[in-house]
Amino acid sequence: MALIDQHEATVLPPRRYRPRPPLFAYLASSPTLLMVVLVVGLPLVYSIWLVLHRANPITRKTTFAGLSNFRNIFKDPAFWEAFGRTLYFTGFALIGTTVIGMAIALVLNKAFFGRGFMRSVMLVPWAMAPVSVAVLWSFIYAGDVGTLNAALNDLGLGAWTQAWLGDGNRALNLVALTHVWNQAPLTALLLLAGLQSMPASLHKAAMLDGAGPVGRFFRITLPWLRPSLLFVCIIATINALMAFDIIWIMTRGGPGQATTVFAWLGYVYSFQFLRFGEGAAMLYVLTALSFACAIVFVLLLGPSRWRRRAQADTANAGAPNVAEAAVKARPVTLEPPKYKAPLLPRRARRLLAKALFRLAVLMIFLWSAVPVLMLLNMSLTPATDLIRTPASIIPSALTLDNFREVLFPDGGTTSTQSKRVPISLMNSFIVGTFTVLIAIALTPFAGYVFARWPRARSFQIGLWGILFTRMTPALTLVLPFFVIYRGLGIIDTRTGLVIAHLSILLPLIAWMMKSTFESVPQSLDRAAIVDGCSRFQMMIRVMIPVIRPGLVAAAIFGFLVSWNEFLFAMILTSTPDAQTIPVVLSGYLQQARFHEYGPMFAASVLSILPPVIIAFVFQRYLVQGALSGAVKG
Amino acid sequence: MxxxxxxxxxxxxxxxxxxxxxxxxxxxxxxxxxxxxxxxxxxxxxxxxxxxxxxxxxxxxxxxxxxxxxxxxxxxxxxxxxxxxxxxxxxxxxxxxxxxxxxxxxxxxxxxxxxxxxxxxxxxxxxxxxxxxxxxxxxxxxxxxxxxxxxxxxxxxxxxxxxxxxxxxxxxxxxxxxxxxxxxxxxxxxxxxxxxxxxxxxxxxxxxxxxxxxxxxxxxxxxxxxxxxxxxxIGSPKMNILPAPNGNAKIIIGARPHDMNLVKDGKANTDDFAVTGTLAMVEPAGHVYFLDVEVGGTLVKATTADIGWSAGRR
CATH class of the missing domain: 3.40.50.300 (P-loop containing nucleotide triphosphate hydrolases)
Structure with missing residues (x-):
């Protein structure tokens, strides 16, 4: 009998226990879930409706089209060309960010003087808005007066100057490289966190076991980083697939079609050809692609669930029983490994290693800081210097005129675009602050519930919904927002922008709150309740004070995301009343190509000021935010 | 090797x-x-x-x-x-x-x-x-x-x-x-x-x-x-450190607790070193009892196999 019972118990595992959450859990999470349904679900449903319909832009009639939008785009050769380019771009970005991010992480994981400073410097390219990144690099690569050409002139290599973005293939590569520059710090950050969780004894043990530096990297470090690498690959792939801002600023899909990837093609279909259905279809292909890539990575790098577990022999699990048997002699007496005297004495080897390490640190500094310093240099250069020929990177004088122009515009000489800068800075600040305040007020409650009852089915659905929104391109949501806003009359308002940004920040910050609460021991909840708190009081008096650092991190991180956001701000605003700084920056490129470089760079510097300050002063919070949310685009 | x-x-x-x-x-x-x-x-x-x-x-x-x-x-x-x-x-x-x-x-x-x-x-x-x-x-x-x-x-x-x-x-x-x-x-x-x-x-x-x-x-x-x-x-419980009986400040005496024997009624052999104090606490440890004896303001640890006293006695 007992035998049969045991047998059955192994064949039928007990059902997974799903505790029923209390009413409090539903009450606490409902505001966030409701908001997410409103600001993400509704536009999403509308975009799904769009994909299934065909609209005639002239007669404004819509007819049900089924899946014909998908059939149409699949028949379009431009789609397949963009498909190839998207794959190339994504592959380039994935390999680039992983290799460079890994190198940065390995170097910055070692203790050396100035490491904290270097970590901040390393983060700057990622903390900057993609728009600012693209403005900077498009001028670096620009023909005639571009910084790269100017530098070549100064070095006497004038023969090498060219319009760097003029050639199709090169343009695609350079845009992808710019994306890598922007995104590699995120990879480095995530890998750095993985490296720091590695016990120091592991490498020491491997060293004593005779493994060299290269062997240790491949046999110890890489396997240890496997879970981090899985995550990094998924995030890097999604971010590369969705890359839009950089292309919008740098090449706008050109020259020709050379940099037309899916995200750009979807934008062109939707907002230039006004073929909303097909545009949405294109963007859903992007979503599908994100999922497919994520699944491939999970299969390649994920925990092997089917690994055969050796039969548990419980006889051995108890008290060790070695002492009973006599110790047997070694079957073979191993000779100790032959000691080969190294080529260089140990001291020389150590000096060489030190020198190489310093070189690596210097390289990271050059890679991360020099382009930003160039931007600062250009913003302090007299506007006329920037368009002189032959170009030179050395300014004839240093001036604050550019800043004066964008900060204190006067009636006569200042251009319309520069006059918009102060207002746009304020708009960015207001929108960021309000978005973050709303998100911070709502999400700790939902995050707490997600962390404490992860098994409850209703919350699992909520969590998956939040994850799904991460894989949906913002472009999919922006069109529904546009149409709904026009109906509600809140287009071109800061309120509208706050709501739109909430669609990004609510899922993000709710996720961050969930991971923060997961690190709070559950005994604290119990202590608070035993000590006489209601659930609500427990949240207010115990939980929120405990997670305050996490809350600050989420706020700082969320503000940065809102400050840097471009797509929603561009589509949903049209006048200076609501335009944010990235929109105004991009406006410079549209109106006057030549005369406004000075003020444009001054505005760029102002736009990267908050991110740079955050990277240096609040580095710890930024890193914590990135690690718990880890999903900024 | x-x-x-x-x-x-x-x-x-x-x-x-x-x-x-x-x-x-x-x-x-x-x-x-x-x-x-x-x-x-x-x-x-x-x-x-x-x-x-x-x-x-x-x-x-x-x-x-x-x-x-x-x-x-x-x-x-x-x-x-x-x-x-x-x-x-x-x-x-x-x-x-x-x-x-x-x-x-x-x-x-x-x-x-x-x-x-x-x-x-x-x-x-x-x-x-x-x-x-x-x-x-x-x-x-x-x-x-x-x-x-x-x-x-x-x-x-x-x-x-x-x-x-x-x-x-x-x-x-x-x-x-x-x-x-x-x-x-x-x-x-x-x-x-x-x-x-x-x-x-x-x-x-x-x-x-x-x-x-x-x-x-x-x-x-x-x-x-x-x-x-x-x-x-070395040693558990810790060794007792006591001042020398003759008042010489340069000399201290270390005595391990298990070397400190309980003598009733203050009748020690004259060649032995002896201290007198109040029994503050008794800790049973199975094979022995640990005794905390208060001697002139400091606690002295001692052990005994058999105890007929309770805390508080001299």
Whole structure:
């Protein structure tokens, strides 16, 4: 009998226990879930409706089209060309960010003087808005007066100057490289966190076991980083697939079609050809692609669930029983490994290693800081210097005129675009602050519930919904927002922008709150309740004070995301009343190509000021935010 | 196996001196414990011998050869870490085989050696498991297996037993001592547990604040401690330190609790040293009672096998 019972118990595992959450859990999470349904679900449903319909832009009639939008785009050769380019771009970005991010992480994981400073410097390219990144690099690569050409002139290599973005293939590569520059710090950050969780004894043990530096990297470090690498690959792939801002600023899909990837093609279909259905279809292909890539990575790098577990022999699990048997002699007496005297004495080897390490640190500094310093240099250069020929990177004088122009515009000489800068800075600040305040007020409650009852089915659905929104391109949501806003009359308002940004920040910050609460021991909840708190009081008096650092991190991180956001701000605003700084920056490129470089760079510097300050002063919070949310685009 | 000579080894971290000129001569096959409170430099000394830390001065010799020019990789040292440092992504088998594979040995030989080590440590049934599926004691044995599977010049152990529960710890120390003796291993064993050091070692090196205090066999260290630090550090409960009866401030008397016998009615032999005090507390410890006796404002520990008094009596 007992035998049969045991047998059955192994064949039928007990059902997974799903505790029923209390009413409090539903009450606490409902505001966030409701908001997410409103600001993400509704536009999403509308975009799904769009994909299934065909609209005639002239007669404004819509007819049900089924899946014909998908059939149409699949028949379009431009789609397949963009498909190839998207794959190339994504592959380039994935390999680039992983290799460079890994190198940065390995170097910055070692203790050396100035490491904290270097970590901040390393983060700057990622903390900057993609728009600012693209403005900077498009001028670096620009023909005639571009910084790269100017530098070549100064070095006497004038023969090498060219319009760097003029050639199709090169343009695609350079845009992808710019994306890598922007995104590699995120990879480095995530890998750095993985490296720091590695016990120091592991490498020491491997060293004593005779493994060299290269062997240790491949046999110890890489396997240890496997879970981090899985995550990094998924995030890097999604971010590369969705890359839009950089292309919008740098090449706008050109020259020709050379940099037309899916995200750009979807934008062109939707907002230039006004073929909303097909545009949405294109963007859903992007979503599908994100999922497919994520699944491939999970299969390649994920925990092997089917690994055969050796039969548990419980006889051995108890008290060790070695002492009973006599110790047997070694079957073979191993000779100790032959000691080969190294080529260089140990001291020389150590000096060489030190020198190489310093070189690596210097390289990271050059890679991360020099382009930003160039931007600062250009913003302090007299506007006329920037368009002189032959170009030179050395300014004839240093001036604050550019800043004066964008900060204190006067009636006569200042251009319309520069006059918009102060207002746009304020708009960015207001929108960021309000978005973050709303998100911070709502999400700790939902995050707490997600962390404490992860098994409850209703919350699992909520969590998956939040994850799904991460894989949906913002472009999919922006069109529904546009149409709904026009109906509600809140287009071109800061309120509208706050709501739109909430669609990004609510899922993000709710996720961050969930991971923060997961690190709070559950005994604290119990202590608070035993000590006489209601659930609500427990949240207010115990939980929120405990997670305050996490809350600050989420706020700082969320503000940065809102400050840097471009797509929603561009589509949903049209006048200076609501335009944010990235929109105004991009406006410079549209109106006057030549005369406004000075003020444009001054505005760029102002736009990267908050991110740079955050990277240096609040580095710890930024890193914590990135690690718990880890999903900024 | 080798002998290990540590000659005037110093170690500075910036301005902080972790080791002040420590010298030890460890014979081939000897079991030596490095004993001291945390922060005394015992682990630092171990890492210096292993080559994981650079020494700031002095020499380390294996079998009479200076190893200054060899990194940790080239010293053929095995180290068992406090947290075991098992490679989490490898099976027990691969963990144990790792050092042999680094030597590029023939795979049949590797299998043979791994099986031998596994059998020796009772790990044969666990070879295909992952370290995360093992109990603390099993992990510890895997770490020992990985250390002895090759023929290391010396086996270094950095508080290897401190993460085990009390019963297993007592069991493992016997086992390790046996293993070391039968395989003829030279062992350098770091611990802060004086009992562990006493039971296991041929000789104990007591360290404090980076200074070597005493290097002797366990009973010498116990019976003839060289200074007050050693006297107080070795033995549990701690030795009582009392002023000399003749009032000489330069002399203090150390008396181990179990040497303090209870004498009723104040009738002590006249040649014995005696103190009188109030019994403050009685702690039953099974085979004996510990007595806290208050003598002139200080507490004196004593033991007795039989007690007819309760606290509060003189």
């Amino acid at each position: 080798s002998s290990i000579n540590v000659e005037n080894v110093r170690k500075d971290y910036g301005g902080v001196k972790a080791l002040h000129s420590v010298s030890l001569d460890i014979k081939d096959g000897e079991f030596v414990s490095l004993l001291g409170p945390s922060g005394c430099g015992k682990s630092t000394l171990l890492y210096c011998v292993a080559g994981l830390e650079e020494i700031s001065g002095g020499r380390v010799l294996f079998n009479g050869n200076d190893v200054a020019d060899r990194g940790a990789r080239e010293r053929n040292i095995a180290l068992v870490f406090q947290d075991y440092a098992l490679y989490p992504h490898m099976s027990v088998r691969e963990n144990i085989a790792f050092p042999l594979r680094r030597q590029k040995l023939d795979s049949a030989l590797v299998t043979k050696q791994v099986n031998w080590a596994a059998e020796l440590l009772g790990l044969t049934g666990l070879l295909d498991r992952s370290p995360s599926d093992l109990s603390g004691g099993q992990r510890q044995r895997v770490a020992v297996g990985r250390a002895i599977v090759r023929n290391p010049a010396a086996l270094l152990m950095d508080e290897p037993l401190s993460n085990l529960d009390a019963g297993l710890r007592v069991h493992m120390r016997t086992e390790i001592k046996r293993l070391a003796r039968e395989l003829g291993l030279t062992v350098l064993f770091v611990t802060h547990d004086q009992e562990e050091a006493m039971v296991m070692s041929d000789r104990i090196a007591v360290l404090s604040n980076g200074h070597l205090q005493q290097f002797d066999d366990p009973m010498t260290v116990y019976r003839n401690p060289i200074n007050r630090f050693v006297a107080e550090f």
